[in-house]
Amino acid sequence: MTRRDRTQPGSLAEHAVTGVRYCGGCNPRYDRTALVGRLAERCPNVRFVRAESGREYDALLVVGGCCACCADISGLAGRRVVRLRRAEDLEEAAEILAAL
Amino acid sequence: MSLMTGEEYIESIRKRKMQVYLFGKKVEDPVDDPILRPSLNSVRMTYDLAQMPEYEDLMTAVSPYTGRRVNRFTHIHQSAGDLVKKVKMQRLLGQKTAACFQRCVGMDAFNAVFSTTYETDRKYATHYHENFKQFMIYCQDNDLTVDGAMTDPKGDRSKAPHEQADPDLFLRVVERRPDGIVVRGAKAHQTGALNSHEIIIMPTISMGPDDKDYAVSFAVPMDTPGIFMIIGRQSCDTRKREGSELDVGNAEFGGVEALTIFDDVFVPNERIFLNGETEFAGMMVERFAGYHRQSYGGCKVGVGDVLIGAAAVAADYNGAARASHIKDKLIEMTHLNETLYCCGIACSAEGHPTDSGNYIIDLLLANVCKQNVTRFPYEIARLAEDIAGGLMVTAPSEADLRDEKLGAYVEKYLKGVSGVSTENRLRILRLIENLTLGTAAVGYRTESLHGAGSPQAQRIMIARQGNLQHKKELAKTIAHIKE
Numbered sequence: 001m002t003r004r005d006r007t008q009p010g011s012l013a014e015h016a017v018t019g020v021r022y023c024g025g026c027n028p029r030y031d032r033t034a035l036v037g038r039l040a041e042r043c044p045n046v047r048f049v050r051a052e053s054g055r056e057y058d059a060l061l062v063v064g065g066c067c068a069c070c071a072d073i074s075g076l077a078g079r080r081v082v083r084l085r086r087a088e089d090l091e092e093a094a095e096i097l098a099a100l
Numbered sequence: 101m102s103l104m105t106g107e108e109y110i111e112s113i114r115k116r117k118m119q120v121y122l123f124g125k126k127v128e129d130p131v132d133d134p135i136l137r138p139s140l141n142s143v144r145m146t147y148d149l150a151q152m153p154e155y156e157d158l159m160t161a162v163s164p165y166t167g168r169r170v171n172r173f174t175h176i177h178q179s180a181g182d183l184v185k186k187v188k189m190q191r192l193l194g195q196k197t198a199a200c201f202q203r204c205v206g207m208d209a210f211n212a213v214f215s216t217t218y219e220t221d222r223k224y225a226t227h228y229h230e231n232f233k234q235f236m237i238y239c240q241d242n243d244l245t246v247d248g249a250m251t252d253p254k255g256d257r258s259k260a261p262h263e264q265a266d267p268d269l270f271l272r273v274v275e276r277r278p279d280g281i282v283v284r285g286a287k288a289h290q291t292g293a294l295n296s297h298e299i300i301i302m303p304t305i306s307m308g309p310d311d312k313d314y315a316v317s318f319a320v321p322m323d324t325p326g327i328f329m330i331i332g333r334q335s336c337d338t339r340k341r342e343g344s345e346l347d348v349g350n351a352e353f354g355g356v357e358a359l360t361i362f363d364d365v366f367v368p369n370e371r372i373f374l375n376g377e378t379e380f381a382g383m384m385v386e387r388f389a390g391y392h393r394q395s396y397g398g399c400k401v402g403v404g405d406v407l408i409g410a411a412a413v414a415a416d417y418n419g420a421a422r423a424s425h426i427k428d429k430l431i432e433m434t435h436l437n438e439t440l441y442c443c444g445i446a447c448s449a450e451g452h453p454t455d456s457g458n459y460i461i462d463l464l465l466a467n468v469c470k471q472n473v474t475r476f477p478y479e480i481a482r483l484a485e486d487i488a489g490g491l492m493v494t495a496p497s498e499a500d501l502r503d504e505k506l507g508a509y510v511e512k513y514l515k516g517v518s519g520v521s522t523e524n525r526l527r528i529l530r531l532i533e534n535l536t537l538g539t540a541a542v543g544y545r546t547e548s549l550h551g552a553g554s555p556q557a558q559r560i561m562i563a564r565q566g567n568l569q570h571k572k573e574l575a576k577t578i579a580h581i582k583e
Contacts, residue, residue, distance in 0.1 A: 024158020026188035027405075033154050050153045063154075070188075071157050 016058040016100035019051030019078060021071050028065025030087040036063060039084075042094040051076050058100050061093070103160070103171055104243040106148040113140065113245075113295060116321070119328035120294060120358075127331075130294060134340045136331070138354030142201040143245055143295045145193060145353070146173055158189040163240050165233065170240040173203040176214050177459040183448035187398035191441065194402015198535065200355035200543040202245070202292030204399060208391035209248025209300040210236060211458055213317060216384040217373050218456030223380075228317075228373045229456070235319050235371060239298065247296035247322070249287035249360060250388060252304040261307065261314040271301060271362060272313040273375065280368040281375065283316060289551075290360045291543070293329055296322050299360070303374070306382030315381040317374035318367045326365035329358035336538040346498040346527055349534025355543050386561075387460060392552035393470030394461045397444020400473055403535065403544050404437040404480055410531045411484040417516040417525045418489060429483045436476040443469030464565035467558040474555045477548040481536040492529040493537070501526065 022032055039061075040048055051060060053075035060078025062071050064085045073081075080100070082093050104112065113131060120127040122135065130136050150159040150171050161175040161182065162168070177183050186207070193201045214236070217228035239246055252261075255269035264270065271285025283301070293299060300319045307315050320327070334356065336348075345351040374380060412430055415421040447465035454460050485492065495514065500506045501523060511522045534540045549555065576583070 020153065022154040022157060024185065024188055024192060025155055026158060026192045070185075 015047035016045060016097070017047050017049060018059040018061050018082075018097060018100075019055075019057035019076060020048050020061045020063060021051040021073055021076055023062075023064045023066075023069060023071040025065050030065070032063050032065055032084070035084060035087060035090060036061070039090060039094055039097065042090075043097045046097050046100060051078075059097055061097070102243075103150050103169065104147050105151060106144040109144055109147045109243075109245070110140065112297065116297060116323045118294070118323050120331065121328065122331040135337055136294060136356060138199070138340070138350070138352060139202070139291075139356045140295050142197045142199045142353045142355055143203055143292070145196050146171065146201055146203050146245075147243070149192070149196065155192065158185050158192055161185075163237075165237055166240065168241070171243055173207045173245070174210065174236070174240045174243070175207070176236065177211055177451070178457075179459055180449055180451040183394070183451040183459055183461055184445060187394065187441075187444040187448050190395055190398025190444075191402040191405070194399045195405050196402075197353040198350050198403050198406040198531070199353040199540055200291050200399065200547065202247075202295060202355060204395045205248035205292055205392065206239075206246030206296065206298075206300065207248075208388055208395060209246065209250075209302060210239075211391055211460070212384055212388035213300060213302065213373050214458050215454035215456040215460065216317075216380055216387060218454070219383065220374060220377050220380045222455075224377055226375075226377070228375075231370050232373050235298075242297075244297040245292065245295060246319070247290060247292040247299040248302065248388065249290055249293065249299055250302045250304050250385070251288050251290075253286055253288050254304065260311060261305075262310045270304065270311075270314045271316065273316050274313075274364065280366055281316070281318075281372065283318070283362050283365050283367060285362050287360045287362075289332075290329070290358045291355050291547075293322065293358045293360045294331070294356060298322060299327075300373075301362075302384050302388055303381040305385060307378040309378055311378055311381075312376045315374060315376055315378040316372075317384060318372045320365060320367055320371060324365055326363045327360065328363070329360050332357040332359065334539040334542050336534075340539075344498040346501070346523070346530060349530035349532075349538055350540060354539055357542065386463070387454075389553050389557070389561075390461055390463045390466045393466040393473075393558065394444055394447050396473040396548065396552055397440050397447070397466075397469040400477055400544065400548055401437055401441045401444065403540075404433070404440070404477065407480060407484050407532065407535050407544070408433045408437060410528055410535070411487040413528045414484075414488045414492075414525075414532060417520045417528060418487075419517045420487070426487055429487055433480045433483050436480050440469065440472055440476055443472055463561060464567075467561040467565065470552055471555060471558040471562065473548050474558070477544055481541075481545060484532050485536055488529055488532045492533045495526055495529060498526075 056077040059080040062083045067085050069085045120130045149155040161172045163170045217232045221229045252270040255264045261270035273281045274284045275282035302317050339348050415426045447461040450462035451459045501510045514522045516525045
């Protein structure tokens with residue numbers, strides 16, 4: 001597997017890069033930023049950045065405060081797309097990202 | 101310019117030399133006035149959240165006119181999804197401020213004026229739509245807060261604008277010049293005016309041919325010569341001058357209203373969006389009102405979230421949280437609040453494009469939404485007061501709590517459950533007081549009743565949009581009635 005993002009200026013070569021896109025958080029059922037923080041602790045090999053259009057990330061992490069997970073990800077790209085819709089999604093997301 | 105930070109917004113307002121009066125005196129520094137500052141902080145939140153990745157999906161959008169990311173409050177709705185995100189954004193901001201954050205009227209005015217100017221131009225070959233688009237792009241690019249001002253004082257409600265004893269009771273054109281117009285009048289209840297860079301004026305009712313001078317819409321900077329504001333009184337407003345964070349209930353956020361006077365204000369031609377085309381006054385009013393009635397299905401829900409939370413915390417601190425009737429009251433409050441949200445989402449999801457291409461809500465559902473808002477916050481407030489107990493209106497002041505002699509007695513006798521300080525118990529009760537009968541009750545209660553149109557205005561629209569004939573036909577078919 002090639003990891004093109006890791007060779008781009010400003011990225012850490014030893015880290016997989018995950019672009020993070022949050023929903024707007026109108027009525028979240030859990031603390032979204034805290035859960036992403038816990039995910040980051042579980043995945044020290046992954047660098048989490050704000051997802052921007054125009055680049056492809058090793059993974060795109062879509063963080064929804066509820067099961068609707070309504071974040072707009074048009075224009076965003078990731079070789080894997082991982083979604084957090086509830087706190088229980090942490091384990092699966094950590095496994096996927098840790099394997100990047 | 102990209103999106104402003106909250107601090108940049110505050111400083112940008114400081115630079116505007118607005119004319120503000122409070123308690124009979126001119127306020128030389130409105131930005132730092134203790135009574136006014138909480139309302140500015142509420143608008144600031146619309147800037148702060150737009151900078152944060154965990155909120156940007158709701159707080160920002162990409163302008164189809166420039167391709168640049170803009171604050172959603174300056175956005176022209178491009179889809180039903182945009183209308184839904186608007187409501188979600190408003191709920192979020194209500195949760196973060198427990199107050200009116202004021203920027204919705206500008207967004208609703210943007211979208212109503214956008215489509216109305218398009219249709220006015222199509223009939224009269226005027227240039228209002230282009231005027232408005234240039235203004236809108238200027239506001240988007242500079243991330244400005246815009247007040248949308250509709251409500252005239254109206255004088256004798258039985259008379260049309262041109263029939264009033266005082267012709268200035270509806271804002272009107274008093275002079276037409278080659279380079280623009282001069283207007284005179286006032287707009288009442290302007291919550292956002294004080295904290296806005298610009299103001300959009302719209303007519304307040306449908307008008308006939310004799311009301312030509314009153315059918316006017318335009319935008320001007322808030323510090324334009326001739327504009328001044330008289331700030332309205334609110335219940336408990338001077339507590340903010342006493343220096344007690346506890347007694348005000350919500351020390352950081354709020355909203356204030358201004359009677360905004362236009363004392364012969366010049367408006368250049370390029371800022372005029374309607375000027376005498378009376379038949380389009382009603383369209384602008386109806387569309388603005390529709391958008392604004394949708395808005396209440398978001399903002400009041402967010403404030404309701406805070407009030408429900410406060411009532412639940414008060415129940416915890418009182419040791420009453422496990423009582424079945426308390427649980428049931430919290431369920432009822434949640435049911436009422438989420439019903440409002442359902443209406444806000446529904447009228448948005450059923451949105452459709454106007455001839456100009458922007459999206460408008462389903463008017464029937466938006467009016468049903470607002471009609472519910474005229475009632476449910478009152479019941480939610482009543483239940484919050486029920487759960488809180490009488491102490492929310494009889495508790496001693498923070499000064500008593502801090503007093504060397506009295507403090508120990510306040511601590512001792514106003515203690516609730518063990519493990520919770522008396523101070524924290526008083527803090528949550530003061531927040532409930534603030535929302536239900538203090539300064540924030542202006543926004544949560546009476547504004548819920550009269551804001552975006554009083555209850556009867558929605559009932560007229562519900563009657564118009566209700567499709568009663570179709571319902572009659574359905575009934576006749578089921579009953580096998582042949583006429």
